[in-house]
């Protein structure tokens with residue numbers, strides 16, 4: 214178990230317990246991390262000064278080309294090694310991500326850039342509740358969070374390897 218200092222987009226700080234870093238990334242990717250203070254879904258490991266101001270909107274990074282096989286570990290960090298077996302590999306993660314997107318696409322109504330408006334209407338009872346998806350700007354996300362609407366940012370769609378090259 215590892216404890217990470219986490220921070221939501223509104224700078225609320227809290228602790229999260231994870232099996233390891235991958236578990237944290239996985240939970241982020243699946244949108245399972247939510248700020249206990251304001252319910253914002255945009256939760257990250259607490260940013261260090263060096264990273265401040267750097268915009269990052271992808272929660273999963275692509276491994277370098279010809280990525281190292283999983284069992285290759287550079288010496289040193291084998292403390293949590295035993296748990297690694299349970300971790301999804303990168304292709305598995307991509308598959309899971311794909312499933313999340315598929316699920317969202319078939320179960321959520323696409324409201325495009327009206328997302329914030331629609332979410333607020335539903336939140337205020339001005340509209341029949343339904344699952345919606347769409348896009349929202351940072352300031353819209355903030356408004357939603359301020360209103361107590363929980364919206365979960367969706368990780369970027371996985372890239373289909375076969376379509377590359």
Ligand SMILES: [Zn+2]
Pocket residue numbers: 221222223224225248249250251252253
């Ligand atoms: Zn928060």
